[in-house]
Amino acid sequence: MASQIISFRLNGEVLEIAVSPSEMLLDVLREKMHLTGTKRGCGKGECGACTIIFNGKAMNACLIPAMRAQGADIQTIEGVAGPDALHPLQQSFIDKGAVQCGFCTPGMIMSAKALLDKNKSPSKEEIREAVGGNICRCTGYIKIEEAVEDAAQALRANAVQGGDL
Amino acid sequence: MVQNYVFPASVSEAVTVLSTNRGKARIIAGGTDLLLELQDGKHTCDVLVDLTQIAELKNITEDNGFIRIGASVTHAQAAKSELILQHAPALAQACRKVGSLQIRNMGTIIGNIVTGNxxxxxxxxxxxxxxxxxxxxxxxxxxxxxxxxxxxxxxxCIDSCCQVVTHVKFPVKQPGQGSAYLRMEQRKALALPMLAVSAMVSVQKDSFEWARVLIAPVGAGPQHAVDAEEFLKGAPVTPETIAKAGQLACNQAKFRSSAIRGSKEYRLGVLPVFVERVLEAAVANARQA
Structure with missing residues (x-):
């Protein structure tokens, strides 16, 4: 089976990598690029642990053929923090106790980030819709909702101050 | 095992690739079901023919009295489309129920049909x-x-090794028409429907001119509740006729008891209520317009 070289933007940097036609993007990220923050859970699009932001939208990396990444703009959990500080979502997850075992957390943060990138004043309903595809069996979601609301508030405050996140 | 993955630039190029590979190439759009079925060995193919780069298949348009949806339109795209919200609220409501937001961002409307679920x-x-x-x-x-x-x-019936469903289309909504969709599920995300109902009605002078009532899963694809549809033709729009239509819908509801979707008896018990509610919502939509 012939590998092909594809090119895409990953966490802001354009790169090239050889992928096979039957490979999934999740395997490329984890096994070839060693970006293991994106978790493999069910492998069937049912748990959300592998959520990444693909061309601005939250998607399950386990269901994206690697070939489809050609020309795409992809963000993973490794690209979320700034050079000097955590992203407000990451900080809020810590501050609000929204992390327990932590396995779902990268996917949860990517789903929440895809929402907050477009909407910095989401309703509770919108937050629930955004993280509804991410299964957490520790926290019961209340702390996660609070963390996303808290991060949204921080992002709004930062926007008022003219900050650059 | 997939040996080659291609992105045709047009529908004619896609069917040519299918034809030259003589049954060994298969169409992929969202892929949320197909990729799992390939992993499970339910399908085999050498070449995947990806439709997502074909410009004419990406849009929802109003065209000659029809709303037309292209093969790579996702559930998330349809759920927010002004055209769909205006002409087919049932479809917008249904699209919001599929899987999770991640799945809705990938899975396509036409894939939802072609999987045959x-x-x-x-x-x-x-x-x-x-x-x-x-x-x-x-x-x-x-x-x-x-x-x-x-x-x-x-x-x-679609053979994705030689056929491409490029679009689906339905007539634009006329005055007095309305539609709605409702499903029962175990939880609000990532849950299969235990019961799904949709209805479209045409209401003229406080009577049903006609009504289409669909129920699932009770057979191969969504099934018309024909007794309810026949009864509603010309019937006054009253709580009594709507309740009677709910009861009549049970005549076509051949549920099977299922560990995933619930027992036959339970679903037969709730079906009349769901049919009533979906008809009420469709009537409300018809009167809004």
Whole structure:
């Protein structure tokens, strides 16, 4: 089976990598690029642990053929923090106790980030819709909702101050 | 095992690739079901023919009295589309129920039909809208009513190794018409429907001119509740007729007890209530317009 070289933007940097036609993007990220923050859970699009932001939208990396990444703009959990500080979502997850075992957390943060990138004043309903595809069996979601609301508030405050996140 | 993955630039290029590979190439759009079925060995193919780069398949348009949806339109795209919200609220409501937001960002409306699942949300809604599919092969384009696309439970008449469903279309909504979709589920995300119902009605002077009521999963694809539809023709729009239609819907509801979807008895018990609610919502939509 012939590998092909594809090119895409990953966490802001354009790169090239050889992928096979039957490979999934999740395997490329984890096994070839060693970006293991994106978790493999069910492998069937049912748990959300592998959520990444693909061309601005939250998607399950386990269901994206690697070939489809050609020309795409992809963000993973490794690209979320700034050079000097955590992203407000990451900080809020810590501050609000929204992390327990932590396995779902990268996917949860990517789903929440895809929402907050477009909407910095989401309703509770919108937050629930955004993280509804991410299964957490520790926290019961209340702390996660609070963390996303808290991060949204921080992002709004930062926007008022003219900050650059 | 997939040996090659191609992105045709046009529908004609896609059918040419299918034709030259003689049954060993298969169409992929969202891929949320197909990729799992390939992993499970339910399908085998050497070449995947990805439709997502074909410009003409990416949009929802109003065209000659029809709303037309391209093969790579996702559930998330349809759920927010002004055209869908205006002309087919049943479809917008159904699209919001599929899987999770991640799945809705990938999975396509037409894929929801072609997988052949008997209670696929979008397909149940599209059935009440009188949807027609445009199917292209090397020989040309044919149209096919949505209800003729099911060969059995989880079996489609479409052979994705030689046919491409490029679009589905349904008539634009007329004054006095309305639609709605409703499903029962165990939880609010990532849950299969235990029961799905859709309805489209035409209300003239406080009477049903006609009504289409679809229920699933009770057979191969969404099924018309024909007794309820017949009863509603010309009936006054009253709580009593709507309740009677709910009861009559049970005549076509051949549920099977299922560990995933619930028992036959339970679902038969709730069906009349769901049919009532979906008819009330469709009538409310018709009166809004």
């Amino acid at each position: 008997p209670a696929a949300d979008a397909a149940v809604a599209l059935s009440c809208l009188n949807t027609i599919a445009e199917v292209t092969t090397q020989e040309g384009m044919q149209t096919m009513p949505l209800e003729d696309m099911y060969a059995g439970v989880c079996l489609s």
